[in-house]
Amino acid sequence: xxxxxxxxxxxxxxxxxxxxxxxxxxxxxxxxxxxxxxxxxxxxxxxxxxxxxxxxxxxxxxxxxxxxxxxxxxxxxxxxxxxxxxxxxxxxxxxxxxxxxxxxxxxxxxxxxxxxxxxxxxxxxxxxxxxxxxxxxxxxxxxxxxxxxxxxxxxxxxxxxxxxxxxxxxxxxxxxxxxxxxxxxxxxxxxxxxxxxxxxxxxxxxxxxxxxxxxxxxxxxxxxxxxxxxxxxxxxxxxxxxxxxxxxxxxxxxxxxxxxxxxxxxxxxxxxxxxxxxxxxxxxxxxxxxxxxxxxxxxxxxxxxxxxxxxxxxxxxxxxxxxxxxxxxxxxxxxxxxxxxxxxxxxxxxxxxxxxxxxxxxxxxxxxxxxxxxxxxxxxxxxxxxxxxxxxxxxxxxxxxxxxxxxxxxxxxxxxxxxxxxxxxxxxxxxxxxxxxxxxxxxxxxxxxxxxxxxxxxxxxxxxxxxxxxxxxxxxxxxxxxxxxxxxxxxxxxxxxxxxxxxxxx
Amino acid sequence: xxxxxxxxxxxxxxxxxxxxxxxxxxxxxxxxxxxxxxxxxxxxxxxxxxxxxxxxxxxxxxxxxxxxxxxxxxxxxxxxxxxxxxxxxxxxxxxxxxxxxxxxxxxxxxxxxxxxxxxxxxxxxxxxxxxxxxxxxxxxxxxxxxxxxxxxxxxxxxxxxxxxxxxxxxxxxxxxxxxxxxxxxxxxxxxxxxxxxxxxxxxxxxxxxxxxxxxxxxxxxxxxxxxxxxxxxxxxxxxxxxxxxxxxxxxxxxxxxxxxxxxxxxxxxxxxxxxxxxxxxxxxxxxxxxxxxxxxxxxxxxxxxxxxx
Numbered sequence: 170x171x172x173x174x175x176x177x178x179x180x181x182x183x184x185x186x187x188x189x190x191x192x193x194x195x196x197x198x199x200x201x202x203x204x205x206x207x208x209x210x211x212x213x214x215x216x217x218x219x220x221x222x223x224x225x226x227x228x229x230x231x232x233x234x235x236x237x238x239x240x241x242x243x244x245x246x247x248x249x250x251x252x253x254x255x256x257x258x259x260x261x262x263x264x265x266x267x268x269x270x271x272x273x274x275x276x277x278x279x280x281x282x283x284x285x286x287x288x289x290x291x292x293x294x295x296x297x298x299x300x301x302x303x304x305x306x307x308x309x310x311x312x313x314x315x316x317x318x319x320x321x322x323x324x325x326x327x328x329x330x331x332x333x334x335x336x337x338x339x340x341x342x343x344x345x346x347x348x349x350x351x352x353x354x355x356x357x358x359x360x361x362x363x364x365x366x367x368x369x370x371x372x373x374x375x376x377x378x379x380x381x382x383x384x385x386x387x388x389x390x391x392x393x394x395x396x397x398x399x400x401x402x403x404x405x406x407x408x409x410x411x412x413x414x415x416x417x418x419x420x421x422x423x424x425x426x427x428x429x430x431x432x433x434x435x436x437x438x439x440x441x442x443x444x445x446x447x448x449x450x451x452x453x454x455x456x457x458x459x460x461x462x463x464x465x466x467x468x469x470x471x472x473x474x475x476x477x478x479x480x481x482x483x484x485x486x487x488x489x490x491x492x493x494x495x496x497x498x499x500x501x502x503x504x505x506x507x508x509x510x511x512x513x514x515x516x517x518x519x520x521x522x523x524x525x526x527x528x529x530x531x532x533x534x535x536x537x538x539x540x541x542x543x544x545x546x547x548x549x550x551x552x553x554x555x556x557x558x559x560x561x562x563x564x565x566x567x568x569x570x571x572x573x574x575x576x577x578x579x580x581x582x583x584x585x586x587x588x589x590x591x592x593x594x595x596x597x598x599x600x601x602x603x604x605x606x607x608x609x610x611x612x613x614x615x616x617x618x619x620x621x622x623x624x625x626x627x628x629x630x631x632x633x634x635x636x637x638x639x640x641x642x643x644x645x646x647x648x649x650x651x652x653x654x655x656x657x658x659x660x661x662x663x664x665x666x667x668x669x670x671x672x673x674x675x
Numbered sequence: 676x677x678x679x680x681x682x683x684x685x686x687x688x689x690x691x692x693x694x695x696x697x698x699x700x701x702x703x704x705x706x707x708x709x710x711x712x713x714x715x716x717x718x719x720x721x722x723x724x725x726x727x728x729x730x731x732x733x734x735x736x737x738x739x740x741x742x743x744x745x746x747x748x749x750x751x752x753x754x755x756x757x758x759x760x761x762x763x764x765x766x767x768x769x770x771x772x773x774x775x776x777x778x779x780x781x782x783x784x785x786x787x788x789x790x791x792x793x794x795x796x797x798x799x800x801x802x803x804x805x806x807x808x809x810x811x812x813x814x815x816x817x818x819x820x821x822x823x824x825x826x827x828x829x830x831x832x833x834x835x836x837x838x839x840x841x842x843x844x845x846x847x848x849x850x851x852x853x854x855x856x857x858x859x860x861x862x863x864x865x866x867x868x869x870x871x872x873x874x875x876x877x878x879x880x881x882x883x884x885x886x887x888x889x890x891x892x893x894x895x896x897x898x899x900x901x902x903x904x905x906x907x908x909x910x911x912x913x914x915x916x917x918x919x920x921x922x923x924x925x926x927x928x929x930x931x932x933x934x935x936x937x938x939x940x941x942x943x944x945x946x947x948x949x950x951x952x953x954x955x956x957x958x959x960x961x962x963x964x965x966x967x968x969x970x971x972x973x974x975x976x977x978x979x980x981x982x983x984x
Binding site for chain 2: 223242244255259261264
């Protein structure tokens, strides 16, 4: 066996009250794609932050090519040949591509020499980029290319990719994988962080699985099944959601020729969107965020009013009614952004429950809030959806993403809506919580409500929806039965979002 | 009303004098805000610079030393702001307002012995034959050296922000401090430097007021110039060239309305006095009305940064 490129021995990092990494050891060989697998909170990010010099370990040691390696800053890590592509927070929207690249290099050449180099590298790895473009105008896929090119210009020996595919369309994923394989063949090692099992099985040579801050297994992903990997990762068996298939011949909500301008700078305008949702049915709407998803949700929620007659529920025209009136009619929504949109971070869970459930659950009588009733309702949601929190008095912002998501979705489901619309219901949520949420949505449909799920996660949509359509650049494709659709067919439905087309993702 | 009493050359000349303190203070605040920090204490730093500069110039008889003292005074006061907001993560708006009140109070205390004194006069820059050109020579080429220094600093600020790596880092921190930190930039250190620069520039502007523009010391003599500088930065969309335009526009209309008052204009004095504010804001709003990415505020402006490690 060859000498490992990076050898990690007994790394430990503790924060007050929590041990993020406990005695973690692993080895990355030269020229391999190594998966780091684990749920949210398993300690993946802390581990890579230590490798990249952002966080100093409390104990343990690392060796790079046999020599001790203890980076004190990202610059030191880059100098040692480690590059990292972040999941969030690493591009500057108001700056252009070349400036962004220059910031990520320790010793960059003048911008005018850098631009041609960016073109060269991006061409040779099949990642087309224009150095003069402002990053804020690029699609998610293009932004990722900026980050990758930035790393590649430093000729790294180890490239760390943190959940790179979470914002990409299937075609963009294929393109990315081709690039990564090319890099591997040239001898670059890649540490690939993800919780998407199929991707890891397709791409990675070896995998290290973390749970609760410790290494629970190392394996060759291609030799394991996705189910087996998931069990090791979660630590228990995951039940696939039950799909009763309960669509009835009774229209719950009908949208007719809905057109709306973009909700924000990076949104898309809705163009003549029409759909029919039956009672007891789950409609899946796929597509990369920023293609009209926010606008569609806002139109259904009543945050944006649309032309008369465009949105009808059980024969009644809701298009000109505000959110409160729609809630009363039984049309509930859960927006994508948990903090700030779906929940007020500094208010307690009880207060947050009141905000959306006041009318339907009659938590207010004669202008006064019935706090005990509100608290009971919030506690009911917490129990039923297994929200891990010290109590209903905890501030929403103090919950982890997955737990808060369970709460905001559960809060709507507990009000027994006639129609529920959710956007990205399991974004950034770990596998176990995601399964809980999906099952709850399916149970709601089984009880006769109509459900619309807007999501970027195609696996999720295939799992829950009866019919599926793609929303690209504000246009909705025709709905097709979800059963039997292949990934390629879905990719074609997502049509507009292929390689060179800017998809306007935020 | 006798308009012939207004000499265009003198008008232009006093325009440049009137605009210089604003230009200096606004340039400093521009750099601070480009680094993502909102320091509302410009007025306080200016007036502290005014008294420090005045006192030093009177005691030593040297205006250059006075300007230096003004810059140091403003920078020291700004470091109080820097420590409170960058290390103790105090709210920037409240701290900035407190800084203004503190600066006003401290300056009156320091200035008690200096009321009614005349400062040594600041040397004119000898531009040789240029200042002998009719009209233009009087208007543009016969000022003290601080006027030309302020113009040079405008150019230098533009060059620093748009052409140097350090300037790129500063802008990056103002855009997205989390990302900048992840790339290994020293967010707090660079912000400290930017805040100190802003303080020094405000102090310099204040010293110019008390040593050249007025020239004497009176309590509260900045009379809102710091707030105008702040407004100019915002309406100038955080660009040095537009800050120059805004400062000169404000200075120009101020001088013009004073001249109109002296010439006995039919318009009530109150309308004339408010005209510089209205005109400057109107013009800069019209310029920045085209909403494009280039006119947006630095995305991290005023947000506290706390490195998690």
